[in-house]
Amino acid sequence: MITLSSDFGWPYPAAIRGVLASRSSARLIDITHAFPRGDVRTAAFWLREILPWFPPAVHLVVVDPGVGTDRDVLAIEADDHVLVGPDNGVLVPVASALDPEYAVFALDQVSARSHTFHGRDVFAPLAARIHEADEWSLTALSGIFPVETFETVQFPKPNINETEAVGEVLVIDQFGNAITNIPGSFLSTEWDRTISVNGAAAPVAQTYADVDPKQRLLTVGSHENVEMAVHGGRGDEAFGVTRGSPVHLQKHVD
Amino acid sequence: MITLSSDFGWPYPAAIRGVLASRSSARLIDITHAFPRGDVRTAAFWLREILPWFPPAVHLVVVDPGVGTDRDVLAIEADDHVLVGPDNGVLVPVASALDPEYAVFALDQVSARSHTFHGRDVFAPLAARIHEADEWSLTALSGIFPVETFETVQFPKPNINETEAVGEVLVIDQFGNAITNIPGSFLSTEWDRTISVNGAAAPVAQTYADVDPKQRLLTVGSHENVEMAVHGGRGDEAFGVTRGSPVHLQKHVD
Amino acid sequence: MITLSSDFGWPYPAAIRGVLASRSSARLIDITHAFPRGDVRTAAFWLREILPWFPPAVHLVVVDPGVGTDRDVLAIEADDHVLVGPDNGVLVPVASALDPEYAVFALDQVSARSHTFHGRDVFAPLAARIHEADEWSLTALSGIFPVETFETVQFPKPNINETEAVGEVLVIDQFGNAITNIPGSFLSTEWDRTISVNGAAAPVAQTYADVDPKQRLLTVGSHENVEMAVHGGRGDEAFGVTRGSPVHLQKHVD
Numbered sequence: 089m090i091t092l093s094s095d096f097g098w099p100y101p102a103a104i105r106g107v108l109a110s111r112s113s114a115r116l117i118d119i120t121h122a123f124p125r126g127d128v129r130t131a132a133f134w135l136r137e138i139l140p141w142f143p144p145a146v147h148l149v150v151v152d153p154g155v156g157t158d159r160d161v162l163a164i165e166a167d168d169h170v171l172v173g174p175d176n177g178v179l180v181p182v183a184s185a186l187d188p189e190y191a192v193f194a195l196d197q198v199s200a201r202s203h204t205f206h207g208r209d210v211f212a213p214l215a216a217r218i219h220e221a222d223e224w225s226l227t228a229l230s231g232i233f234p235v236e237t238f239e240t241v242q243f244p245k246p247n248i249n250e251t252e253a254v255g256e257v258l259v260i261d262q263f264g265n266a267i268t269n270i271p272g273s274f275l276s277t278e279w280d281r282t283i284s285v286n287g288a289a290a291p292v293a294q295t296y297a298d299v300d301p302k303q304r305l306l307t308v309g310s311h312e313n314v315e316m317a318v319h320g321g322r323g324d325e326a327f328g329v330t331r332g333s334p335v336h337l338q339k340h341v342d
Numbered sequence: 343m344i345t346l347s348s349d350f351g352w353p354y355p356a357a358i359r360g361v362l363a364s365r366s367s368a369r370l371i372d373i374t375h376a377f378p379r380g381d382v383r384t385a386a387f388w389l390r391e392i393l394p395w396f397p398p399a400v401h402l403v404v405v406d407p408g409v410g411t412d413r414d415v416l417a418i419e420a421d422d423h424v425l426v427g428p429d430n431g432v433l434v435p436v437a438s439a440l441d442p443e444y445a446v447f448a449l450d451q452v453s454a455r456s457h458t459f460h461g462r463d464v465f466a467p468l469a470a471r472i473h474e475a476d477e478w479s480l481t482a483l484s485g486i487f488p489v490e491t492f493e494t495v496q497f498p499k500p501n502i503n504e505t506e507a508v509g510e511v512l513v514i515d516q517f518g519n520a521i522t523n524i525p526g527s528f529l530s531t532e533w534d535r536t537i538s539v540n541g542a543a544a545p546v547a548q549t550y551a552d553v554d555p556k557q558r559l560l561t562v563g564s565h566e567n568v569e570m571a572v573h574g575g576r577g578d579e580a581f582g583v584t585r586g587s588p589v590h591l592q593k594h595v596d
Numbered sequence: 597m598i599t600l601s602s603d604f605g606w607p608y609p610a611a612i613r614g615v616l617a618s619r620s621s622a623r624l625i626d627i628t629h630a631f632p633r634g635d636v637r638t639a640a641f642w643l644r645e646i647l648p649w650f651p652p653a654v655h656l657v658v659v660d661p662g663v664g665t666d667r668d669v670l671a672i673e674a675d676d677h678v679l680v681g682p683d684n685g686v687l688v689p690v691a692s693a694l695d696p697e698y699a700v701f702a703l704d705q706v707s708a709r710s711h712t713f714h715g716r717d718v719f720a721p722l723a724a725r726i727h728e729a730d731e732w733s734l735t736a737l738s739g740i741f742p743v744e745t746f747e748t749v750q751f752p753k754p755n756i757n758e759t760e761a762v763g764e765v766l767v768i769d770q771f772g773n774a775i776t777n778i779p780g781s782f783l784s785t786e787w788d789r790t791i792s793v794n795g796a797a798a799p800v801a802q803t804y805a806d807v808d809p810k811q812r813l814l815t816v817g818s819h820e821n822v823e824m825a826v827h828g829g830r831g832d833e834a835f836g837v838t839r840g841s842p843v844h845l846q847k848h849v850d
Contacts, residue, residue: 089363097630097771098628098630098770099630099642099646102626102628102646103646103649103818105625105650106649107649109650109651110649116625117356117359117370118356119353119356120353122351122353125771126828134353137357138356138357138360139360140360141357143363143364153828154805155803155804156802156805156806157803204818205818263351263379295411296409297409297410297411310458310462320380320407343617371624372610373607373613388607392611392614394614396618397617397618516605516606548664549664550664551662551665563713564608564611564716
């Protein structure tokens, strides 16, 4: 199995599917091609949330704002999975979630400066070659070698005590839910109460259905982080936040 | 084969694909993940139009505005198909189209109030379990039992006589075609004539190509209902209608 | 393998997938369903760029603004591929790229004037029938016959000398890159220099990363044509062009 993720929209992913179907026997499954263009952090977040649900696979990721620079092309062994993508950090959070002992390899001699389409001409052939290799072993492949240094994406850690949490918005999902870096456990004493979010009160609810339509709420999403949402609306707009906005939660202790 | 339908957009459907690929050997085919968010009626309409074209399959449907409430999780046997989804009526029109003798089962003991992602954590595992079961038999599965009462979506019936039809807009498709509940047969005497639609005249044409570009027309779509359309434009805007709008057709008899 | 391409968006492609899955054993791969509605030239361009990357396949293409007219339904043998689609020229550029000796067949007796959904009811059954036929042989199929005349899409040829190129914008991609009909080789002497584009200066760069964010550039895309782009923005807007706009490039010779 090879999964495909990119920020290409259409029609470019189809050429990648063609190369993979030509060069491998792999079953192909799309993750998404709708990642925000060039947004390495958002892609890194979602890949970490999603890829661990898959059986062992080669995961091809092309979110590559540095295409045309001399950034490396990486393949990472993590548990029974292999991740293939650019050296910009996008692969590291999911690698780390799959296997803290992940091993990073780089492709030798990529001609970066040319009008090749790296997704189609460099990344896809590498993913296909790994998929066809015995046991997906990277050490057995030619033209690829272990590296010690590579880019990482790190999500900021929140500051939390019993009554207060200071963090930030990690990503906005397609429906406007603002997903923070504050763990959902912060809310576990506050169900059906009200707390302060950046200075204004908002109810804490286990599900959207617990508040009236169009009402704001703080809840915990499937990613197990605190999420700023609106029942049937956009949380980012209602709370006035965007990716990276600071988030200050304060419990009303009395 | 398992088909997937939802209103999730991206990237959430990918986690569902991962669970299905981990827990079953099923071929996976996407129906769409672009159903209007929480719009059970529109999803029910399209599923009834589309799923009967498939060979026997387990059809997983997650359009679930009641997630987080105690609505049931259903599996429905209909002919050689099984439909899996929430108890909000979305599955019933297609079940009924596949097999008037459809049989409804509910999953026991779903913990509704939690920050689980029901599509990924409840519905997908159930669909995979059914797919892997002998002959997809629901009676043989543990934790699932027949139910007699469940929600339904019913599309309103139009009032029709020889010269007049009173109905409503069932759905607007992505291109702005307003699909009504009035059967196409009402127009069978009117090809290339003009009739009155909510008080204003419009031509009746067998195909878009029969009217000039940007012109309004009444026609019959592949769903065999009367459709309000514009050749190369949006029928909903040109006719001033939205989902649920009343539609009054009157033939010019003379 | 059957590939699917259309301008249908959602949910109509799912009905086509259902028919193909019911009537053939083919693996199904989507190219895209996001072609601009009714835009035969843009679809023809992308199919020529993308389909040759696939292994031998039956390629089903439904971009069919003439549905409802008496346009033919074609199947084209090109190398080891078969292309199925309407007779409006959309298949010809890719047929020609795959095999200059391509052979064109038409389906007999299609009832064009009816409220059938040709993608689902005519094209998909034909693609499935071809896929299931021995060696995908068109001559062996009933109800299909060779034709000598058919529509073509021809992309205009540019006028080029050593210092000047006059051409046009063939397509705008989803990100606003304006892809011209001028071959990339015209720029091979100009890397990192400035040339005149429709009278205004613009830098020539091998990759987007060679200019500052939000800056215009001329570059060569994976299609090997000159492309008018903006680093992290829309080239069509920055250069004031749309599909079909004239493009005049002039080198600053001194």
